[in-house]
Amino acid sequence: xxxxxxxxxxxxxxxxxxxxxxxxxxxxxxxxxxxxxxxxxxxxxxxxxxxxxxxxxxxxxxxxxxxxxxxxxxxxxxxxxxxxxxxxxxxxxxxxxx
Numbered sequence: 001x002x003x004x005x006x007x008x009x010x011x012x013x014x015x016x017x018x019x020x021x022x023x024x025x026x027x028x029x030x031x032x033x034x035x036x037x038x039x040x041x042x043x044x045x046x047x048x049x050x051x052x053x054x055x056x057x058x059x060x061x062x063x064x065x066x067x068x069x070x071x072x073x074x075x076x077x078x079x080x081x082x083x084x085x086x087x088x089x090x091x092x093x094x095x096x097x098x
Contacts, residue, residue, distance in 0.1 A: 007026055048073075055069075058072055
C-alpha cells in the first residue's frame with residue numbers, strides 16, 4: 001500500500017485556497033480509513049431552568065451567530081469552566097509562592 005505523507009491541515013487548506021488539487025497527493029482514496037475521535041466523551045442530558053430573559057438573550061445570540069441555543073450554552077459553559085479552572089490554578093500557584 002502506498003502511504004501518503006503526513007501534512008498539517010493548515011498546509012492542505014492553504015494549497016486548496018490556492019486552487020491546488022490535494023486529494024491525490026495527500027489522501028489515499030483507494031484505501032480509505034475511518035478513525036475514531038481522539039477522545040470519546042459520553043453525552044448526558046440535563047435539564048436547566050432559566051428565566052425568560054435569559055432564554056431571550058440566548059436565542060438572540062444564537063440567531064446572530066446562526067447556531068442553536070444549545071451550541072451557545074455549551075460554548076458559554078465551556079468558557080466559564082475554563083476560566084474557573086485557570087483562576088483556581090493561579091490561586092494554587094500564588095499560595096505556593098508565599
